[in-house]
Structures are given as C-alpha cells and as structure tokens.
Amino acid sequence: MRKREKTGTFSKVLRYLKPYAGYVTATVILALAVVALTLAVPYLVGLCIDCIVAKGAVDYERLGNLFLITGGCTLLGALCQWLMSLCNNKIAYHVLADVRRDAFEKISRLPLRYLDSKAYGEIASTVIADAEQFSDGLLLGFTQLFTGITTIVGTLGMMLFLRPLIALVVVCITPLSLFIAKFIASRTYSLFRKQSEARAKQTAFIDEMIGNLKVVKAYTHEDENEKIFTSLNEDLRKTSLRAVFLSSTTNPSTRFVNSVVYAATALVGALTVVWTGGVFTVGNLSTILSYSNQYTKPFNEISEVIAEFQNALACAGRVFALIEEEEQISDEGLPALEKAEGNVSLEGVCFSYEKEHPLIEGLTVHAKAGERVAIVGPTGCGKTTLINLLMRFYDVQGGKICVDGNDVRSVTRESLRAHYGMVLQETWLKKATVRENLCMGKEDCTEEEMISAAKMAHAHSFIRRLPNGYDTVISDEGSLSQGQKQLLCIARIMLCLPPMLILDEATSSIDTRTEQKIQDAFAHLMKGRTSFIVAHRLSTVRSADVILVMQSGKIVDQGTHEELLSRGGLYAELYRAQFDGVIS
Amino acid sequence: MKHLISCMKTYQKEAILAPLFKLLEAALELVVPLVVAAIIDNGIGAGDKSYIVKACLLLVAFGGVGLAFSLTAQYFSARAAVGVSASLRGKLFSKIQSFSYAQIDGMGTSTFITRMTSDVNQVQTGVNMTLRLLLRSPFIVFGAMAMAFFVDARAALVFVGVIPLLAAVVFAVMGATMPLYKRVQERLDGVFLSTRENLAGVRVIRAFRRDDEEREEFSRRNGALSHAQKKVGKIAALTNPLTYVVLNLAAILLVYVGAIRVDAGVLEQGQVVALYGYLSQILVELVKLANLIVTITRAVTSQKRIGKILDEESEPSTLLSGGEREEGAFLRFENVTFSYGAGAPALDGVSFCVKEGETVGVIGGTGAGKSTLVNLIPRFYTATEGRVLFDGTDVRKIPAEALREEVAVVPQKAVLFKGSIRENLLWGNANCTDDDLNRAISIAQAEDIVAAKGGLDAEVAQEGKNLSGGQRQRLTIARALVRKPRVLILDDSSSALDYATDAKLREALKNTGSTLFLVSQRTASIRHADQILVLDDGELVGVGKHEELLKNCETYAEIHRSQFGEDV
Secondary structure (H helix, E strand, C coil), rough: CCHHHHHHHHHHHHHHHHHHHHHHHHHHHHHHHHHHHHHHHHHHHHHHHCCEEEEECCCCHHHHHHHHHHHHHHEEEHHHHHHHHHHHHHHHHHHHHHHHHHHHHHHHCHHHHHHHHHHHHHHHHHHHHHHHHHHHHHHHHHHHHHHHHHHHHHHHHHHHHHCCCHHHHHHCCCCHHHHHHHHHHHHHHHHHHHHHHHHHHHHHHHHHHCCCCCHHHHCCCCHHHHHHHHHHHHHHHHHHHHHHHHHHCHHHHHHHHHHHHHHHHHHHHHHHHHCCCCCCHHHHHHHHHHHHHHHHHHHHHHHHHHHHHHHHHHHHHHHHHHCCCCCCCCCCCCCCCCCCCCCCEEEEEEEEEEEEECEEEEEEEECCCCEEEEEEEECCCCCHHHHHHHCCCCCCCCEEECCEEEEEEHHHHHHHCCEEEEEECCCCCEEEHHHHHHHHHCCCCCCCHHHHHHHHHHCHHHHHHHCHHHHHHEEECCCHHHHHHHHHHHHHHHHHHHEEEEECCCCCCCCHHHHHHHHHHHHHCCCCCEEECCCHHHHHHCCCEEEEEEECCEEEEECCCCCCCHHHHHHHHHHHHHHHHHHH | HHHHHHHHCHHHHHHHHHHHHHHHHHHHHHHHHHHHHHHHHHHHHCCCHHHHHHHHHHHHHHHHHHHHHHHHHHHHHHHHHHHHHHHHHHHHHHHHHHCCHHHHHHHHHHHHHHHHHHHHHHHHHHHHHHHHHHHHHHHHHHHHHHHHHCCHHEEEEEEHHHHHHHHHHHHHHHHHHHHHHHHHHHHHHHHHHHHHHHCCCHHHHHHCCCHHHHHHHHHHHHHHHHHHHHHHHHHHHHHHHHHHHHHHHHHHHHHHHHHHHHHHHCHHHHHHHHHHHHHHHHHHHHHHHHHHHHHHHHHHHHHHHHHHHHHHCCCCCCCCCCCCCCCCCEEEEEEECCCCCCCCCCEEEEEEECCCCEEEEEEEECCCCCCEEEEECCCCCCEEEEEECCEEEEEHHCCHHHHHHHHEECCCCCCCCEEEEEHHCCCCCCCCEEEEEHHHHHCCCHHHHHHHHHCCEEEHHHHCCCCCCHHHHHHHHHHHHHCCCCCCEECCCCCCCCCHHHHHHHHHHHCCCCCCEEEEEEEECCCCCCCEEECCEEEEEEEECCHHHHCHHHHHHHHHHHCCCCCC
C-alpha cells in the first residue's frame, strides 16, 4: 500500500474513533500510568533490597514504608491496567460494530452491477474477517505498540537515571536481536511461500478427488490416486519441515541476544558497584537487571505488532473501499408509483454490462395491462438482462422503461418493485421457517391464505411431510431439492399477488408432470396480470399473448406461437430442436 | 487419541528428544539467578573483579548452550509435528477413499476436505507446541520453586503459597471465558449468516422490499455479538492485573522474609535478589502455559474430528460369502426396497428382469427413485431389503472392484479431471490403446470435441471447466465406454445434447452389445427401449414398451403428454 493511501486509511480510522475520543484519551493516560507504576515497582524492590545489607543491618522501618508504597503502586497499577483494558475493549468492539453496521447497510444501497461483479464470499469476508482484523490489529495493536514504546523509553530513562553507562551498553546490543529477527523472517518468508504452494497443490488435488469421490469409486481409481497423493504429501512434509523449523528459530535466537544483554548489564552493573564503592548499590543492580529484562521484551513483540499492523491497515483499506463504493442513485424525494394497472413499455432501450460488448440495443416492446409476454431465445441473448431492467436492478443506459406512462426512474424503486412478483430460476430462501419464507411478501396473511397458496403451488404436501411442517427451519443450502425450492418460491408469489409478474425459468427444475399440474395455478395467477415469462422449455410459453424471440440483445421476431411457427425462422428452429423426437 | 499416538510411534525418537532438549535449556535458565546471586555475594562482596567477569562470561555461555539446546529441540519437534500431520493426512485420504456412497452422503465431502486440511493443520501446531512447551512451563514453575528451596527453605514457602494462587487465577479466568468465547463464535456465525444471505439473496430481498427488516435483524445480531465480546473481554482483562497483584504482593512478602533471614545471618543479600528473580520467571511461564492450553484445546477438538473419520468402517469388498451362480435372467431385481437413512423408502418393492444386451429405459419425476435404482446395480448402495442379481450372482457376493469393472455408470453430473483428454479417458481402463480410445470417442459422438480441442493430448481444466456441459457429457460417456462394460448406465447423462446427437448416440450405443440403462426425464429419449421402467414415488408403476405404457400406464402417459401436449 502506498504511503498516501496509508495516511488516508488512517484518517478514516480516526473518524471512526471520534465518538470514543473520551475513551481514547483515557486509554492513553491509563497506559502512561500503567507503564510508570510498573517501572516503579522494580525500583522500589531495589530500594528494599538496599535495606537488607547483612546480618544485623536491616532497616525494618524504612522497609515497612517501602512495602506500603510498593503495595500501593501494585494495586493502583493493576487497577489502571484493568480500566485500560475495559476502555480498549469498549473502543475496539464498538468501532468494530460500527464499521460492520456501515458496511452491511452499504450493501443495501449498492447497485447490483457492483454486487454481481464480486463473489459473495469476498464481500462477506470483508464485512466479517477484514473488519475483525482491522479492529484487532489496528486498535489493540496500537495500544500494544504504545505501551511497548513507552516501556522502552521508560526503562531506558530509568537506566539512564541510574547509570548512563549501562543504558549505553544495553542500547548498543539490543538492535542485534531486531537484526536477527529480520534476517530469519526474510528467509522464512520464501520457505513459507514454498510451503503454501505445496499445500495449494495438495489441497487442489484433495478438492478434486474427494469432492468427486463417487466418480473415483465408480472407476475404481483409488489406488492411482493414493500414489499421487503420497508423493504430494511427501513434498508438503519436506517443505513444511523447513518452514516450520526455520520460523521457530526466531524465539531462541532473540532469547540468546537477550541473555547477552542481561550478562552485559550484570557485568557492567557489578563492576560499577565495586568501582563506586557502593554508591551504586546492589539494590540498584537488581533494579537495573529487572529493567533490562523488561526492556528487551517489547522488542520481540514490536516486530510482530508491526506485521499485524500492516495487515490490519490493508484490511481496513478493503473495508473502507467497500463503505465508500459508489452507491446507486438515491430515489429520495421521488414519488411512489401508485396502483399501476400494468402497462409496461420499453422504448429504444440500450444496455450493456461492459462498454465494449453492447448487449441490448434499441429494444422496444409494449405490453398492455393483463398481457402475457414470453421471451425466448438461445443462452446469452439477454433474456435475464431484460428482467434485471424491468425490476430496475440495473438502470437502462439509453431509452426508457415506463409503467403506466411513468418512467421507472421517476418513481421510488420500492414502489416499483412492490408492483412486481418475481420467481427466478435461481431460487433463494432465507434461513427461517417455511412460514416466514412464504409470508415474505405479505406478513399479515392468515394461516388459511398461506395454506391455500401452498396448495395451489403443489407445495403443501411436501411441506406437511417436513419434520415441523410449516414451522420447519429451512435454508438455501438445506436438504430441499431445487424443484421443491421453486415450488416454495411460486407459493410465495401466489400469496402477495402483485399486478405484474416476472417468471424467469420459474419451473426449470420441476419435472414436466408436476409442472403440468401447477399450470392451472399459474393460469389463475396470471389472469389480469401483465406477465413476463422466460422459459427454456417452449411447451410452457405456447399460450402467451405475444412471444418475443431474442437473439444477441435484439428482438428478431414477435407474435403468437402459431404465427411464429408458420413464419419459420429462429423460433421454429428452436421449437423443432425440442420436439423433433415426436414429429419424426 | 489412538490414531495420533500410532502416528507418533514413527517419530518416537523426535517426540522424546524434543522435550528433553527443551528441559535442558530450561534447566540452564534456572541456574541464571544463582549466578547473579554469586556475582553479588562473592564478586561484589569481596570486590573480586575477575570473578565478576568470569561469572558474566558464564552467563553468556549459558545463553549459547541454551540456544544450541533449544534449536535442537525445535528441529526435532518440527520434524515430529510435520511428520505426524503428513501421516494423518495419508491415513485420512486412504480411509475416505474407502467409504461407501452411503457414508459419503451421510458425512458430506466438504467435511472430508476441511478435516484433511484445516483440522490436520491444527493438530500439527498442537503437536509442535506440546512437544516444545507443555513440559517446559511446569518444569520452570516447579523448578523455580525447587531452586528457591535450594536457596532457602523458609523463604521458599512463599512460593508454595503463590504458585497455586497464580494457577488458580489463570485457570479460573480461562474456565470462565471459554464458554463465553463459544457464545461469541455462535453470534459471529449469526452476523456472518445475515451478511451472506443479504448478498446471495439480494434480488429477492430487494424484490420483496425487505431491506429494513434485514437491517434491523443485522443490527440486533451485531449488537448481541458486541455485547458478548465486551462481556468476555471484561473477564479476560482480569488475568493480567490479578496475577500482577498476586506476584508483587508475594514479592513484598518474600523480601520481608528475606530481610528477617538476612538479619538472622542465614541468607545473604544476593540470595534475596535470586529469590526475587525466580518469582519473576514463574509469572512469565504461567502466561505462556495459559496460551498453550488454548492451542492444545483446539488441537484436541480437531484431533477428535479426525478420529471420527478414521474410526468409521471402510466399505468391505464383499458383503456376503459364497458365489454360486443361480439360473435365471442376466440382471434381476427381486423385491428390492431401499431407503436413505430413516425416511420413507426411496425404492419400494421393485422387481424386474433384464436380458443381456437389452436396452432399458428408466423414467419418472424428480425424486421418483431413478438414480437410486441404477446405483444399486454396481452396489454403490446396498438394497435394504430384497436382492439384486448380476449374471446370476447376488451383487453382495461379488467383490466391489470386480463388479464395477463390469458395470459402468455415467453419472448425472459430468465430472472430468485436470489433465489431458487421454488421461481422463484412461480412467476407464489404463491399458487401453489409442485405437480403443478412438472407438469409444466415436461411439460417444465426441470426435468433433477431440478434434476441436486439438487431439487426445489437449488439456482439460479442473472439473472440465473449459468444456461445455454437452461436451463434458459426451467425454464422460466415452470414458465409460473405454471399459467395454457389460452393463452401461447413463444416468440422465445426455440431457445437454440436442435431439439429433442424442439419437445418434443411442443408435451407436445399441451396437456395442452392452446391456444399456437409459435414465431420463424425456420420453423421447427412451421410447425405443426394449423395456421401460416407470417409477413414481419409489414404486415401479409400469414396465413395458412405449406403446403399451401409453395405453395402460397413466403416469407414463401423463409424463408423455406434459412434454408433447395432447396433440401428439
């Protein structure tokens, strides 16, 4: 990440911190107090030790006072530490919740153009994992860094105060540990990369073979797979061993440097006691040894914290990028579409997903209220795109779409969508009870209404057989078959009966016999409603008032089933491809 | 645990040496405060500078030797951990490959994959940390106490009091937070679910104008998560201040006892410093131990999940003994019933006979039991009741490998693997010549695909993603034909082909002499079969030829009408 981006991200982080400014100030003050009090204790213990010189030379009175002060410092230090943690938690978790809330609410304002272009997992991981990394790494990392640096400065200051020479020795040796850590880290990096390559190779193999285990077994290919797996496994073992071992050498090595620092401190300290003839006391030496231990500790942590910090900043960058993504044009202040009859007209509509590949160009269609419009054509001809435009999931780039004479862009999206009922090929169910899923479009419906809708959609009998009937919790990934899910989606629409309908391959996963049975229900549903039907099976579109035949974004023909058949052309060709079996 | 232990056996040497060297290193660390005490009492006390220098060099030497010990320990533990995880993966892979279809359905392939990857990694980290640290931390804690006794028994009594107290604090906090962490995880899952649903279901949510409700639900879940996090944070934040208080108060007590002992002439000043040093070491180790326990708990959970798979029974090669041939039809279903788990049977009392070389059509609605029926022939599933006989022998008596050599199934989902077209086809039979392959390709109507892709050595991407659905279907049919099976089953595997190609394919298949099962939703694809089995809700409701069934099987007639209308 470039420097400017980093500072940009950082200022956004500060914006999120602003409501918690009081807590941030408190944290900083408490952190300073904690460091000061923690550093005071070894000094006090050192003073205590100086009260215990030898047999008969123990100053109990002074010792008693020092004990009181030490105890006080300890309790106060512990209290500050606890309060600091509470403040940190408050800041970290609230900022996390705020960021997540903003990111989530953003999703509902983003255009589908953006959402369709990303994998769901990617956005979900930004909202969940990146936000978490950001709050963990940046906020907790920051306090750790802050206390770490204050500890270093504080211990160094105390050592300078006690004996500048010793401080100098310590300052000279410590960088060695940073150097070693960095040296190992750079070596480890390339080994870890090799390890993850070997792992990726093996995982891909596992994914492929275990994911398709049934095929493997059908071809009794287990032995061959075993051989390949064993060699991949051995490769991974070897690269892992190197990576794991090398990365585990960091701690012992820095520990070694620390012990050198400790020895050097002991050496210079002890000699100073001898040279100064006791002006620099044994208690001072004990204090300074304890400081030298405390001084080296943050160094080990800081390199980790910095790595985490970098990572957190990258995560924060992704979260903010999502939050700042361009939104769909707001429809605030626009009037709602009032009780439309369902006259839909598309006039000279142009649209493309990518500028270089124009998809729909100059499309004009007029559907009168109550008409049944079927759209057919080969894959990729723009059928589903048309539906995206009707529902205003996407906006037209040229021309306009009107409902009862109102340009759809001049009314609110919500009121427009309220006029449509939609069943898509890709069904989607919420993780909730069957009841909640069915009543999504009409929350105040009665039990009877719901059951009669389910019966019409031929979903009642299988719903009844579910473990808890209408109260069974179902989900998109659950055990329902694709066909059953489509039946539920159809029932869902039957319940809210909007004036216009969109059926995009709504029965593609339902077998033809059941489909035949729910045709009656569909006929009932479509009566008096403007309907747009996309279907692959031409048997389901024969009764439409008008059939639009689309090819590469254009309407190449339109008319009734009989007209189109008699005219020959693409429709007749498609029809024959499906029904040749009977005709021949 | 037994699987982990049996994997560890190969790395016995490493598993012993790693902690041993770690303990040697720890022992050196325990001596350090004594050396410092000696510097103070002998060096400073006597003003002996050379003693001080020697002692400090000794400290550096300890550090150096400690480094060597520690590196040795790290190496052995890395070797053991990596080795154990590799052998666990190997065992898992063979075990999973030996599972039956029913087991695969029951557990799901995605669990297999996570267990082989992330669970095994957890175990690797766990083993590594255990070997390195599990013995070390208690050793230092009790070692420090022992050393304190060595310095002065009276003063060391403070340690006896303080260690249990510290341990109590660390473990009480851990015990209190662990269930709370679980709750945090559950609530996080809720937040994740909301997010995912709003992305996957964005069209439906917008179409039904549910944005506000979804926002409210998210906000509720998000708040609950935050609340749980703060609660656990509050308790977890107690560890450091509490241990700090205990330790420092113990230090005061220690110095006080030390003062009395020095006053009495039993101890010297430097020894008090040493005792204080030991006390500090204990704190550091306890914190490490607490972290280690979290890692180990996670590894143990993963290890259990792995164990569950390894404990499963493999699918035996034959289920019944004996192999005497019975007279009768080539392929026979005798009153076969099958159910997946506890639910209603997927097939109920199905009986029929097939002569060798016949073509059999299988038709019915979704969920009628078509796939189930054909999967019983190569014994991917075993009949719950009744018998399936192949060539006069109960399929349960035929070794699975031998049976599957004779019966080839082309499944609904056309799966190809990464590699060349040739490699994919050789799955059918590794000893095939190119002529055999070309013959199979030609029957499967796949010549144009192979030609278009540039011959048998053309690359197929993972899962065959660089081929269309119809192309994949034809290649998977070719792969099955390479086996020259006696029974070939196409389980709705020509659905993506247009009518003309489908017809040519059926014609070519007829001439191979194999007994052919065609599973389809389309009556057009099976109308020419020698016999057609009509299934409805798991029951065989009609057997016969197309014309007969149209007349006397209402289900078949309905299916046919739904596809071609009344006019045909």
